[in-house]
Amino acid sequence: MSSWVGSVWLWIIQSTAWPPDRLIWREGNDKGAGLTWLAQETGVPLAQMAGVGDAEGDLCFLQMCGFCAAPANAEPGVHAGVDYVSPYDHSRGLLDIIERVMRDVHEIP
Numbered sequence: 001m002s003s004w005v006g007s008v009w010l011w012i013i014q015s016t017a018w019p020p021d022r023l024i025w026r027e028g029n030d031k032g033a034g035l036t037w038l039a040q041e042t043g044v045p046l047a048q049m050a051g052v053g054d055a056e057g058d059l060c061f062l063q064m065c066g067f068c069a070a071p072a073n074a075e076p077g078v079h080a081g082v083d084y085v086s087p088y089d090h091s092r093g094l095l096d097i098i099e100r101v102m103r104d105v106h107e108i109p
Helices: 007-014 031-042 056-062 076-081 090-106
Strands: 050-052 067-070
Touching: 031 056, 050 056, 050 090, 056 076, 067 076, 067 090
Parallel strands: 050 067
Antiparallel strands: none
């Protein structure tokens, strides 16, 4: 199994409802808890998952992943704490990160 098979799963956790004023979190639930649950449910080790975040609050779950990245518009503290920073902002940055992970999965130069 490729070391990045779990990466798609993490993007599901990273997705959140919009607008932010309508987010509802149960106490004790956060992205790290969701990631841990997903690893247990799927049998995919955390070391084989990739994560994407843009806020310093994301660093806790990003550091649990085998590979973590951020778009260019991420907070400066996030840039310092991830494996890769895309040169692109927002959704273009996410696409760049996905392309990078997929190249790694398929070992495409």
